[in-house]
Amino acid sequence: xxxPLLEVADLTCEFRDRGRTVxxxxxxxxxxxxxxxxxLVGESGCGKSTLARSIVRLLVPxxxxxxxxxxxxxxxxxxxxxxxxxxxxxxxxxxMTALNPSWTVRRLLLEPLVxxxxxxxxxxxxxxLDEVELPASVLGxxxxxxxxxxxxRVAIARAxxxxxxxxxxxxxxxxxxxxxxxxxxxxxxxxxxEEGLTYLFISHDLSTVRHICDRLxxxxxxxxxxxxxxxxxxxxxxxxxxxVLLSAIPVPDPAVRRRRLPILGEPPSPTAIPTGCPFRxxxxxxxxxxxxxxxxYEVGPGHRAACRLARVEPxxxxxxxx
Amino acid sequence: MAVQGARxxxxxxxxxxxxxxxxxxxxxxxxxxxxxxxWAWGALAPPRDPLATDPASxxxxxxxxxxxxxxxxxRDVLSRVMAGAGLDLAIAAxxxxxxxxxxxxxxxxxxxxxxxxxxxxxxxxxVILSFPAFVLALAITAVLGNSVRNVVIAIAVAYTPYFVRLxxxxxxxxxxxxxxxxxxxxxxxxxxxxxxxxxxxxxxPALVQASLTMGWSILDxxxxxxxxLGIKPPTPEWGVEVGEGASNIVSGEWWTSVFPxxxxxxxxxxxxxxxxxxxxxxxxxR
Numbered sequence: 001x002x003x004p005l006l007e008v009a010d011l012t013c014e015f016r017d018r019g020r021t022v023x024x025x026x027x028x029x030x031x032x033x034x035x036x037x038x039x040l041v042g043e044s045g046c047g048k049s050t051l052a053r054s055i056v057r058l059l060v061p062x063x064x065x066x067x068x069x070x071x072x073x074x075x076x077x078x079x080x081x082x083x084x085x086x087x088x089x090x091x092x093x094x095x096m097t098a099l100n101p102s103w104t105v106r107r108l109l110l111e112p113l114v115x116x117x118x119x120x121x122x123x124x125x126x127x128x129l130d131e132v133e134l135p136a137s138v139l140g141x142x143x144x145x146x147x148x149x150x151x152x153r154v155a156i157a158r159a160x161x162x163x164x165x166x167x168x169x170x171x172x173x174x175x176x177x178x179x180x181x182x183x184x185x186x187x188x189x190x191x192x193x194e195e196g197l198t199y200l201f202i203s204h205d206l207s208t209v210r211h212i213c214d215r216l217x218x219x220x221x222x223x224x225x226x227x228x229x230x231x232x233x234x235x236x237x238x239x240x241x242x243x244v245l246l247s248a249i250p251v252p253d254p255a256v257r258r259r260r261l262p263i264l265g266e267p268p269s270p271t272a273i274p275t276g277c278p279f280r281x282x283x284x285x286x287x288x289x290x291x292x293x294x295x296x297y298e299v300g301p302g303h304r305a306a307c308r309l310a311r312v313e314p315x316x317x318x319x320x321x322x
Numbered sequence: 323m324a325v326q327g328a329r330x331x332x333x334x335x336x337x338x339x340x341x342x343x344x345x346x347x348x349x350x351x352x353x354x355x356x357x358x359x360x361w362a363w364g365a366l367a368p369p370r371d372p373l374a375t376d377p378a379s380x381x382x383x384x385x386x387x388x389x390x391x392x393x394x395x396x397r398d399v400l401s402r403v404m405a406g407a408g409l410d411l412a413i414a415a416x417x418x419x420x421x422x423x424x425x426x427x428x429x430x431x432x433x434x435x436x437x438x439x440x441x442x443x444x445x446x447x448x449v450i451l452s453f454p455a456f457v458l459a460l461a462i463t464a465v466l467g468n469s470v471r472n473v474v475i476a477i478a479v480a481y482t483p484y485f486v487r488l489x490x491x492x493x494x495x496x497x498x499x500x501x502x503x504x505x506x507x508x509x510x511x512x513x514x515x516x517x518x519x520x521x522x523x524x525x526x527p528a529l530v531q532a533s534l535t536m537g538w539s540i541l542d543x544x545x546x547x548x549x550x551l552g553i554k555p556p557t558p559e560w561g562v563e564v565g566e567g568a569s570n571i572v573s574g575e576w577w578t579s580v581f582p583x584x585x586x587x588x589x590x591x592x593x594x595x596x597x598x599x600x601x602x603x604x605x606x607x608r
Contacts, residue, residue: 056507078512085509097500102522115509158508 003070004031005198006055006088006166011064013050013222020271024050025061026222026278032166037192037199039213039230041206041245045267047222048202049093052170055200056090057081068166086116089159093171095151099143105154106139109161116162124161131191132157149180153187160191166198173208185212206249210234215302218242221278222270226310228303238297238305241279277307285309344602350595353588357407360585364404372397372405372558381575391577393567399577403585405558410540410589413474417539420478422532425485426521432486433493434516443490447483455480459542463551473552477539484535485528492524526604533597537590544586560586 013025024047032038042048053059055066057073066074073084092098099108109128113121129136132153143151152172159167169188173181189212191197203209209216209230216233218226218241226239237243240261247261264282268274274281276291283290289308297310304310364372369389376396384391390399432443450458455477462476496502497520505519544561546552548568553559555566560582567578 053503058503058507082509082511085507090504090507092500092504094500098504100501100505100519100523103519111510112508155504158504162509 003033004067005034005036005069006032006200007065007067008051008055009065009067011051011054011066012062013047013054013059014062017271022270023273024222024270025054025064026273027064028219028222028224030217030224030227032198032200034165034198035192035196036215037201037213039209039216040200040202040219041204041209041216042219043204043245043267045270046219047270048204048219049170050222051219052090052168052200052202055168056088057084058090082115086162087165088168089162089164089166090168090170091152091155091159091172094175095148095155096143096175098155099151099158101143103142104139105134105141105143105146108143108154108158109139112158112162118162128157128161131160131194132187148176149184152176152180152184156184156187156191160195160197163195164197166200169199169201171203172201174203174205181208188212206245218245221267221273223278223306225279225307226305228300228305232300232303236299236303238299238303238310239279239307240283240285240309241307242305279307344599346595346602347599350592350599353592354596357411357585357589357592360404361407361411364401365408368401368404370398370401372401373556374398381570381578383575384577390581391575393563393578394570399563399581402558402563403560403582406560406563406582406585407589409470409553409557409559410543410586413470413477413543414536414539414589414593416474417477417481417543418532418535420474421482421485421535422528424478425482426489426525426528428482429486429489430493430516430521430524433490434497434512434520436494440490443486447486450479450483451487453480455538456542456545459546460549460551463546468546468551468554470553473543473546476546477542480542481535481539484531488527488531489521489524492527493520496520496524526600529604530597530601533593533600537593537597540586540589540593 008028008030011025011028012023015022015024028047028051030038040048040051050059054061057066057076061074064074065072068084068088073081076084106125109125110121112118113124118124126136129139134150134153134157138146138150138154143154146154152175156172172188173184176184185208188199192199199212201209201213213230216228216230217224218233218239220241226233226237226242233242234246237246244261244263262284264284268278268281275293277283277286277294280286280290287308294306294308296304296306298304299310374397376392379388379392379396380394382388382392382396388398388400390403393399393402428443432440453461458480459473459476462479463472466472466475493516502515502520505515510519540560543552544559544564547559547561548565550565553562555562563582564579564586567575567582570576570578
């Protein structure tokens with residue numbers, strides 16, 4: 001892999017909530033190379049959105065480092081961040097709430113062009129409208145007058161209008177139904193090809209992620225527990241949590257008998273993260289050594305997991321410590 | 323042929339996009355129009371000079387020569403009510419303009435910035451609001467001296483806190499909205515987020531308040547003048563006119579006070595109705 005475009009190193013993010021500390025992120029490290037699409041999956045409450053908001057610096061992380069193109073912007077002030085924001089954009093989950101209800105589409109799309117002083121904004125406006133496959137007739141409408149799919153296309157157009165290099169997609173297809181989901185994913189892939197974009201694609205929907213991502217990160221309780229190439233993770237999930245997640249994907253064939261792996265109880269509160277492996281209290285395979293923090297074990301090329309079952313066994317069939 | 327004759331089905335339950343103006347809006351606008359016509363007429367071609375005294379025609383009852391009669395000094399009450407319309411509406415507009423602009427901006431700043439700015443603003447607002455508006459205005463004119471400008475300042479100070487409170491509250495909830503985060507993520511500086519993104523969605527309560535403030539400030543301005551702490555007597559202002567005519571009511575010359583008093587009532591009524599109409603027009607919006 002070439003030098004990463006985005007690098008997140010040991011990021012933690014804590015909030016105070018009614019006197020207790022919520023550990024939303026617990027040392028997340030990841031890299032995204034230029035032109036890559038990296039998927040980030042995990043159940044709700046695992047810190048996906050907190051990570052997204054930290055990366056675009058709507059939040060200030062508690063510790064750790066954020067680097068874009070080698071520049072550390074973890075502690076940049078608003079004024080300096082505004083330059084970064086030309087390159088690093090985000091698409092929110094629900095465009096109904098993420099687009100100003102009283103602005104017209106035209107105004108929404110022109111704003112990033114004006115803010116980042118893109119030359120010939122009118123030309124770029126019609127160009128970006130073409131790119132997201134919206135008719136010029138939507139320009140005079142407000143978000144409330146559009147369909148759900150059109151709204152998300154407007155949100156995507158607004159994010160890519162000033163030609164960013166990196167886009168965080170925070171569950172971009174979660175607010176629309178299945179048929180529109182497919183066309184949005186196709187659009188996102190097309191945009192990536194044409195504009196040379198790099199994506200961090202956040203989702204709780206594994207089947208969506210499988211079709212668009214080169215690499216996958218699996219998050220649990222504010223931590224990355226497994227990462228690797230998408231096929232590799234799907235073919236040989238190493239962390240027990242990943243296996244549980246994969247076994248829960250619905251298969252659209254009534255003849256197929258699914259064997260769902262059991263998972264115990266509810267995710268623990270992020271105010272009281274378990275010691276050692278965070279998945280330990282819900283894991284059927286938990287053993288004594290899981291009470292200690294688990295290192296990453298290499299499962300395959302670029303594929304590693306923080307689970308004792310991913311470690312090399314005496315017979316040598318699983319992996320070696322990374 | 324059945325198809326040819328078919329009419330489109332009536333669409334039930336789809337509200338028309340632009341609702342017609344309600345009754346309160348129509349009545350409010352109607353009264354306001356009458357007052358503005360009165361003022362324009364008085365300014366362009368008054369029946370009589372509102373300041374010209376005439377010892378020969380003191381306290382004449384309403385009749386053909388003087389439609390609203392004359393006062394103690396023989397001045398034409400109708401002309402004075404007309405001239406008062408201009409002054410009182412101007413005072414109301416100035417008060418509302420000043421308190422609206424100052425209040426909305428300070429409220430938006432406090433609500434968006436939070437922290438110590440919010441604390442300071444809220445304490446000042448609480449102090450001002452702990453006085454009844456009229457008593458506060460009374461005290462300020464007593465200190466500043468009575469002139470039209472000081473009356474405007476006094477009443478504006480008393481009403482600004484309402485705009486601060488309303489706008490602060492609206493901004494406080496709007497700034498948590500996703501579109502505020504989106505605006506920041508796209509590269510907006512804070513002032514643009516507040517002024518261009520948040521305020522337009524937070525302004526309706528302040529507009530309603532502005533309409534009510536128009537009415538109340540007319541009431542307060544004329545009240546101050548009635549008590550001798552507002553506009554000075556020969557000036558044709560409704561409160562002054564009511565005050566000057568007050569002693570005549572006992573002796574039966576009711577018209578010197580009742581007509582300017584009626585003007586005050588109608589003006590306040592019209593602005594209250596308009597406020598109600600603005601609220602009804604914008605509230606159900608999502």
